[in-house]
Amino acid sequence: MRRLLCASLLTTLLALPAQAKDELVIGITQFPSNFNPAIESMLAKSYILAFAQRPITAYDASWQLVCMLCETLPTIENGMAKVETLPDGKNGVAVTYVLKADARWGDGKPVTAEDVAFSWEVGRHPQSGVAGGELFRRISRIDIKDGRTFTLHIDRLTFDYNAINDLRVLPAHIERSRFLGAPAEYRNRTAYDQDTTNAGLYNGPYRITQVVQGSHVVLEPNTHWAGKKPFFRRIVVKAVENTASLEANLLSGGVDMIAGELGLPLDQSIAFEKRNGSRYSVITRPSLAFEHIDLNLDSPVLKDGRVRRALLHALDRDAMTRQLFDGRQEVAHSVVPPLDWVHAFDVSAAGFDPAKAASLLDEAGWTLGGGSLRANAKGEKLSLELVTTAGNRSRELVAQVMQSQWRKAGIDVRIRTEPPRILFGETTTKRKFPHMAMFAWYSAPENVPRSTLHSSMIPRADNSWAGQNYSGYASPAMDRLIDAIEVELDKPKRKALWRELQALYAADLPALPLYFKADSYILPKGLTGVEPTGHQDPSPYGVENWRWE
Amino acid sequence: MGVISHPVLSRLTQSLAVLLVMSFVIYGLMGLMPGDPIDLMIAGDPHLTAADAVRLKALYGLDRPWTERWLRWLAQVVQGELGYSRLYARPVADAMGPALVNTAVLMSGSLLLALAVALPLGIAAAIRPHSLLDGAVNLLAFASVSLPVFWLGLMLIGLFAVHLGWLPSGGMVTVTGEGGGSLGDRLAHAILPVSALGLAGIGQYARHMRAAMLAEAGHDYIRTAKAKGCSPGRVLLRHQLRNALLPITTIVALEVGGLFSGALITETVFAWPGMGRLIYEAVMGNDFNLALSGLLLATAMTLGGSILADLAYARLDPRVRAR
Numbered sequence: 001m002r003r004l005l006c007a008s009l010l011t012t013l014l015a016l017p018a019q020a021k022d023e024l025v026i027g028i029t030q031f032p033s034n035f036n037p038a039i040e041s042m043l044a045k046s047y048i049l050a051f052a053q054r055p056i057t058a059y060d061a062s063w064q065l066v067c068m069l070c071e072t073l074p075t076i077e078n079g080m081a082k083v084e085t086l087p088d089g090k091n092g093v094a095v096t097y098v099l100k101a102d103a104r105w106g107d108g109k110p111v112t113a114e115d116v117a118f119s120w121e122v123g124r125h126p127q128s129g130v131a132g133g134e135l136f137r138r139i140s141r142i143d144i145k146d147g148r149t150f151t152l153h154i155d156r157l158t159f160d161y162n163a164i165n166d167l168r169v170l171p172a173h174i175e176r177s178r179f180l181g182a183p184a185e186y187r188n189r190t191a192y193d194q195d196t197t198n199a200g201l202y203n204g205p206y207r208i209t210q211v212v213q214g215s216h217v218v219l220e221p222n223t224h225w226a227g228k229k230p231f232f233r234r235i236v237v238k239a240v241e242n243t244a245s246l247e248a249n250l251l252s253g254g255v256d257m258i259a260g261e262l263g264l265p266l267d268q269s270i271a272f273e274k275r276n277g278s279r280y281s282v283i284t285r286p287s288l289a290f291e292h293i294d295l296n297l298d299s300p301v302l303k304d305g306r307v308r309r310a311l312l313h314a315l316d317r318d319a320m321t322r323q324l325f326d327g328r329q330e331v332a333h334s335v336v337p338p339l340d341w342v343h344a345f346d347v348s349a350a351g352f353d354p355a356k357a358a359s360l361l362d363e364a365g366w367t368l369g370g371g372s373l374r375a376n377a378k379g380e381k382l383s384l385e386l387v388t389t390a391g392n393r394s395r396e397l398v399a400q401v402m403q404s405q406w407r408k409a410g411i412d413v414r415i416r417t418e419p420p421r422i423l424f425g426e427t428t429t430k431r432k433f434p435h436m437a438m439f440a441w442y443s444a445p446e447n448v449p450r451s452t453l454h455s456s457m458i459p460r461a462d463n464s465w466a467g468q469n470y471s472g473y474a475s476p477a478m479d480r481l482i483d484a485i486e487v488e489l490d491k492p493k494r495k496a497l498w499r500e501l502q503a504l505y506a507a508d509l510p511a512l513p514l515y516f517k518a519d520s521y522i523l524p525k526g527l528t529g530v531e532p533t534g535h536q537d538p539s540p541y542g543v544e545n546w547r548w549e
Numbered sequence: 550m551g552v553i554s555h556p557v558l559s560r561l562t563q564s565l566a567v568l569l570v571m572s573f574v575i576y577g578l579m580g581l582m583p584g585d586p587i588d589l590m591i592a593g594d595p596h597l598t599a600a601d602a603v604r605l606k607a608l609y610g611l612d613r614p615w616t617e618r619w620l621r622w623l624a625q626v627v628q629g630e631l632g633y634s635r636l637y638a639r640p641v642a643d644a645m646g647p648a649l650v651n652t653a654v655l656m657s658g659s660l661l662l663a664l665a666v667a668l669p670l671g672i673a674a675a676i677r678p679h680s681l682l683d684g685a686v687n688l689l690a691f692a693s694v695s696l697p698v699f700w701l702g703l704m705l706i707g708l709f710a711v712h713l714g715w716l717p718s719g720g721m722v723t724v725t726g727e728g729g730g731s732l733g734d735r736l737a738h739a740i741l742p743v744s745a746l747g748l749a750g751i752g753q754y755a756r757h758m759r760a761a762m763l764a765e766a767g768h769d770y771i772r773t774a775k776a777k778g779c780s781p782g783r784v785l786l787r788h789q790l791r792n793a794l795l796p797i798t799t800i801v802a803l804e805v806g807g808l809f810s811g812a813l814i815t816e817t818v819f820a821w822p823g824m825g826r827l828i829y830e831a832v833m834g835n836d837f838n839l840a841l842s843g844l845l846l847a848t849a850m851t852l853g854g855s856i857l858a859d860l861a862y863a864r865l866d867p868r869v870r871a872r
Contacts, residue, residue: 023725031822033636033830041594126604133604134596166596184608193638213637213647214822216724236724240820244703245719249820252710252718421833425584429591451596459591464602466591 021548022233024527027246027255028262031214031239036192037168038122039129047261048237050540051219052202056097056116058165058541061531063339063445065163068541069111069203071098074162076489083157091157092140097164099148102226105171106199106207113150117142118172122179122186129187135166158486159494160446165537174200205230205544215239231547243268250522251276257527260285260519261538267394269520270326281523284328285532288337288447289517291329291395291440293386294428297472297510299435301384306364308509312350313357314409320401321515324394332513334502335441335449339534342446342498349506349513357409366410374410383412387427388438390417398514399438428470429459437470440517445535449501453510454482473510557856564852571848573619575841579832580615586635586835587611609635611835622837632838636831641842645827649809649846651721652823655742655816656808662747663754664801670751671758672790678763686755693752702745702818709741716740719820742819746812757800761793768792795865802858806851810843 032045037053054068067073074080074095081095103111122128123136130136141153154161178189191198196211205225210218216238221230238255240246243264249255258264264272266284273282295302295311302308317331330338333349350356361367366374366382374382386403388395396417403413413436418427428437441452451457455474457467481501488494505513521532521539529545587605591597606612610621625632631641674686710718717738723729765771766789774784813825824843831840 025725033834034638036638039638040590127608129605129608131590131594131597131601131605133601134598188633188638190638212721212822213644214826215720215820218724234725238720238724238820240719241826242699242817242820245706245818245820248703248706248711249718252706252714254710254718254720419833421589422583425586425588427583429584429588463599464606465588466597466599466602468591 022231023236024232024234024257024546024548025236025238025255027238027240027249027258029239029241029243029246030262031241032217034193035196035208035211036170036187036190038119038170039187039190040131043262044239046536047259047538047540048208048217048219050204050538051206051235051237051543052204052208052222053168054103054204054541055165055168055537056099057163058537059445059533059535060537061533061539061542063341063533063535065160069099069103069169071100081162084153086155090155093154093157093161094151095154095162095164096145096149096151099150100226101148103203104224104226105173106202106222106224108224109171109173109200110147111169111203112147112172113142113144114147115169115172116150116167117144118176118179119167119170122170122175122183123167125179125183125186127184127186128179135164139167156487157489159489165444169203171200171203174198206235228544230544235543247272250280256524257530258522259539260521260532263522264520265392265394266325266328266518266520267397269522270328272522279525281525283521283523283530283532284518285521285534286328286330286337286339286516286518287442287534288340288445289440289442289519290332290335290337291398291438291514291517292332292335293436293438293512293514294433294470295509295511296431296433296435296437296470298431301382302435304364305508306360307366308512309350310357310360310364310409311406311411312509312512313353313360314411315402315405315512316352317514318352320398324397324401325515325518328518329515330518332515334505334513335452336498336502337516337534340445342495344499344502347499347502347506349509354409361410368410372407372410373412381412382410383414384435385414385416385433386436386438387416387418387423387433389420389423391419395438429465431459431470431472433470436512438514441468442536448482448486450482450486453478453505455479471510473508475504475508475510478504478508557860560856560859564849564856567852568845568849569623572623572841572845575844576615576619576622576837579835579837579840580618582832582835585611618837622841631842634831634836634839636834636836636839641838644839645824645842645846648822648824648827651821652810652812652816652825653808654739655746655821655823656812658739658743659746659750660801660804660808662743663750666747667751667754668758668797671755672762672785674755674759675762675766676785683759686759690752690755693748693750693755695752696749698745698749698812699814699818701748702742702815705741705745706818719818721821742815742821745819746815754797754800757797758793761796762789765789765793791865795862798861798865799858802854802861803851805854805857806847806849809850810847 028044028047030044032042032048034040035045037049056069057065058068060066065073074097081093084092084094086092099111099113105111120136120139120142123130124133138154138156139152140155143151174191178191179186192201197209199207202208202222205222205227206219207222208217209220216236219235240249246258247264250258269282295308297303321327321329321331333347336343361374365376368374386399388399399415403415406413427433451468453469453473457469458472459465459467459470481497481504485494485497485501488497519532519534521530523530526548528549529547530539531542532539587602591602610618633639634641634644637644670686674683677683706718709716717723721735721738723734771784771789774788810824810828813829816823816825828840828843831843
């Protein structure tokens with residue numbers, strides 16, 4: 001027995017580095033706690049489900065809205081979307097989608113309009129556990145024409161009327177019985193968590209065949225997938241939370257690649273590339289994650305626009321991104337990332353100009369006097385607090401660099417770090433930061449910043465702290481622009497409105513824009529076809545094109 | 550046994566009371582933690598409205614005072630129902646089961662390794678105090694206590710997984726090819742995390758063993774045994790070691806709770822899906838049912854270990870048995 005054990009151990013050890021080329025092991029830093037695509041959004045879940053579940057529409061790698069489960073993207077121009085007048089006299093829109101004829105669940109059953117109607121029913125039910133009910137509430141009715149064709153009646157006409165990325169299709173033939181009768185229990189009874197390896201839950205190129213909780217998820221080809229045949233016989237997504245261990249896993253062959261969506265921070269990837277660039281390709285893709293500092297505009301100091309501008313003029317953001325991130329994170333001037341088609345390249349927020357910062361602060365009554373720190377006429381020091389997430393190494397580093405640059409301008413900044421749970425669950429959500437809060441927003445292409453900049457979205461106790469306008473920014477001009485952009489269907493006119501919005505943002509500075517983060521994908525040299533997206537629809541939506549050369 | 554059954558019953562009753570108080574304290578601390586899962590959802594999802602926030606808080610019972618929720622939880626537990634994990638959308642026992650087994654493997658392996666190395670070293674050091682060997686054991690013990698486990702873990706991974714390629718760098722089984730999940734494969738994956746935790750434990754046990762042995766060496770009964778002509782080996786093993794094991798038994802028994810509450814840092818470094826990570830995620834995610842069950846299990850095991858220590862004392866020391 002002892003000999004057998006030793007032989008088995010030796011065989012295993014010797015066999016460790018050998019890996020079949022039709023398998024791919026992907027390392028990510030998070031494990032999804034559940035798998036129902038409609039309940040509770042989580043990046044790790046979105047990433048894994050992207051191999052196995054296709055939405056009706058999604059953004060592709062060039063940030064264009066495309067059909068995934070539908071035949072043609074419905075538009076007013078092609079006649080598949082029609083403006084309709086609602087009983088209250090306002091405009092709504094009826095959008096008709098035709099599902100692909102060969103769209104199948106993993107058990108061979110077709111993906112039908114009935115599935116879409118059922119998913120809508122689940123999404124709008126107040127007790128189903130689906131978090132964001134906005135899209136489901138906007139859809140007032142669904143007309144089913146046949147098994148593949150359905151019309152959504154949407155209660156408003158906005159430029160993104162045909163984007164239904166958040167309507168995740170659930171297989172009614174499996175989920176309906178679990179939902180009906182006890183909708184409040186659906187989140188605990190869904191087959192996605194009770195029977196995760198049921199092939200009928202997945203309509204993408206792969207299906208989940210094994211889940212080892214907290215460790216890894218195995219995906220194998222969906223035999224009923226009618227699209228391009230995927231290359232890999234088996235894909236394993238392995239969770240390694242510690243990024244140093246994840247890097248070691250890559251180097252030791254424990255994983256083949258590290259996903260950019262949930263991988264190494266950029267500074268660690270850059271260091272990795274310098275050491276191992278001959279064996280691995282490090283691809284960085286600018287994303288729409290907007291790193292910035294929200295300013296609490298209730299603060300008497302920060303109410304003054306001159307102080308806000310001075311704070312930005314005192315920062316050398318170009319040098320920061322060059323020194324810390326090898327210049328791979330583009331400096332931000334507003335909320336719109338450079339890869340977005342509505343980005344205004346001619347708009348820029350206050351650039352590095354220490355003299356300008358000094359004169360603005362003098363003008364605002366914050367003078368140097370004899371000391372190194374500025375003070376006002378009452379002798380109060382210009383002292384601010386910057387709160388940010390604990391445990392994010394590069395963010396803490398950036399905070400320290402900024403602290404030193406502000407110090408040179410005579411501004412004292414204290415840095416306070418909090419665990420993300422407290423920062424996002426309490427401090428920002430309830431606007432408890434006294435001056436500044438540094439974090440990132442992650443949104444969609446051409447995302448209208450209603451929740452972060454509209455005055456109706458300032459979190460308050462009486463609105464249950466909903467809304468993300470943590471700065472407390474209230475500008476009638478910004479409100480008007482946001483309202484106008486949402487309903488402007490004409491693209492050139494909308495682009496002009498977007499330019500105005502970016503210019504207003506750069507002038508008002510309700511927050512200090514820092515940079516747009518870049519995702520870094522670490523791939524072995526032989527792996528091709530992985531196309532980073534930089535937005536919330538992850539790269540595995542193109543998994544059919546991935547292969548070993 | 551009959552003599553000690555009453556104290557054991559008494560200790561069990563006390564333990565139940567402690568568990569009840571602990572459940573109240575843990576629930577209260579979690580309930581008072583800033584931010585709840587719905588607040589976090591609001592921060593992450595721009596489409597969540599005020600109405601959504603109210604609806605979801607009611608759905609998850611977060612709109613009720615934590616004391617009321619604790620009473621409901623208690624009533625449920627009394628009926629033998631641990632409830633559902635909010636995070637994992639499955640019964641708490643199902644969510645906890647695999648992690649519990651993984652943690653027990655990791656922790657018991659490392660405890661056994663630590664004891665197997667530390668006790669002989671402690672004894673050897675005590676036999677010749679202030680010798681070269683004693684100095685070496687002391688140095689090793691201080692190094693073991695001082696080195697952070699995460700650093701040690703990363704160094705072991707760097708050496709044995711990355712540079713030498715002898716052992717896997719993380720996880721519990723090989724996830725590609727054939728043969729993943731065999732006994733040999735599992736053992737290979739356990740070597741590094743067990744070694745990291747075991748090495749970290751060696752120091753304290755070696756120091757305790759050495760100190761206990763030296764303390765016993767000065768007692769009259771040792772001199773008497775030697776004067777009566779007992780061989781040095783007999784004196785060491787039958788007299789000195791037996792009594793020196795008493796404090797070690799207490800320390801080891803109190804580690805029993807740790808066998809089931811896991812080692813968060815080691816589990817994270819080695820991607821080992823155990824109780825440490827599960828409890829951490831449950832606490833951070835306000836998964837009251839799961840966090841409470843995990844933490845109370847660890848408390849119960851510690852209390853159980855303490856009772857076991859008393860029983861072991863009675864077994865090892867006739868004076869205790871007589872009382």
